[in-house]
Amino acid sequence: MSLRALIADDEIHLAEHLRSELAQLWPELEIVALARSGREAAAQIAAMEPELAFLDIQMPGLTGLEVAEGIEGPTRVVFVTAFDEFACQAFEQAALDYVLKPVKTERLRKTVQRLQASLLASTPSSPVQGDGGALAQALQQLQGPVAAAAPSLRYVRASQGELMHQIPIDEVIYFHADDKYTCVQTAQGEYLIRTPIAELAQQLDPQEFCRVHRATLVNLAHLAGTRRDELSRLFLRFRGLSQELPVSRAYVHLFKAM
Missing domain, CATH: 3.40.50.2300 (Response regulator)
Known part of the structure; x- marks a missing residue:
């Protein structure tokens, strides 16, 4: 070949x-x-x-x-x-x-x-x-x-203020790279880890987590639906979270069925 x-x-x-x-x-x-x-x-x-x-x-x-x-x-x-x-x-x-x-x-x-x-x-x-x-x-x-060969993560240890928390992966709504840290968003709040988003992507189950932006990985299990604005930009909505996430144009095709 x-x-x-x-x-x-x-x-x-x-x-x-x-x-x-x-x-x-x-x-x-x-x-x-x-x-x-x-x-x-x-x-x-x-x-x-x-x-x-x-x-x-x-x-x-x-x-x-x-x-x-x-x-x-x-x-x-x-x-x-x-x-x-x-x-x-x-x-x-x-x-x-x-x-x-x-x-x-x-x-x-x-x-x-x-x-x-x-x-x-x-x-x-x-x-x-x-x-x-x-x-x-x-x-x-x-x-x-x-x-x-990379094993799927089951938990992440993340900080919130001075406290460290052990968060089950299935509770994570999304990961988002932010300067030197990666934000871990759950229904309970936001936490911080130092693991780069590219390294996280290799350790997460691709059937569960989907990249929607160069800096963002979302947990499909928490997805509630999508919304388009007047400029036809696509946004994701999540159960238990008021905040919406934009989808990069390069990934919009993944959500055509929704």
């Missing part, structure tokens, strides 16, 4: 140029789709789950950052953009690289080498770089088994 990639850019000539450059630098990489908008990219990534996605940032519908934020499968991201001010946000989305336009061949060559090294890092006995099948297998080993 070859390693597959998607390219998303609303300027199709730039997407074609990137595909041509990648064909020269990484012949084994199969470009399975060219997307011209953020929504098209999100839909194709969800449908095909390519191992890599090269995303422009400024696109109609959804930005590349929002597309990356909404990826649920194994697809890893490289941002290709004319804007350097989004680099910090890009790497918050675990981007493998951040390439500035106009794309230079030598810079892209370094990106390809970085991608190959990253995807082969956990397989010491893998064949030499350039073997697409080996890269795909390495990516699956990096992404799948690690997450599956």
Whole structure:
């Protein structure tokens, strides 16, 4: 099986140029789709789950950052953009690289080498770089088994003022990253822990907790319903809680049935 990639850019000539450059630098990489908008990219990534996605940032519908934020499968991201001010946000989305336009061949060559090294890092006995099948297998080993092996949390120890509390996970309504802390919201009140939201996501049962924003994980068992405002933004309502939570556009599709 070859390693597959998607390219998303609303300027199709730039997407074609990137595909041509990648064909020269990484012949084994199969470009399975060219997307011209953020929504098209999100839909194709969800449908095909390519191992890599090269995303422009400024696109109609959804930005590349929002597309990356909404990826649920194994697809890893490289941002290709004319804007350097989004680099910090890009790497918050675990981007493998951040390439500035106009794309230079030598810079892209370094990106390809970085991608190959990253995807082969956990397989010491893998064949030499350039073997697409080996890269795909390495990516699956990096992404799948690690997450599956992580035990689900049953309790969290969280502080409220000077007191520490042991809170059962099923009582948590949502977790929200806030500066240096993560807020733990229950029907009884708000507590604080230092565990990063990304680390929590790996330890929580994905059948119970759902990401609705880069910084927010909600417990579906407490969900009471949804509401849309006059701008068609989606909000979640919870039993035992007056506060509503906004859903990032990249995750709205998860609640279409409601």
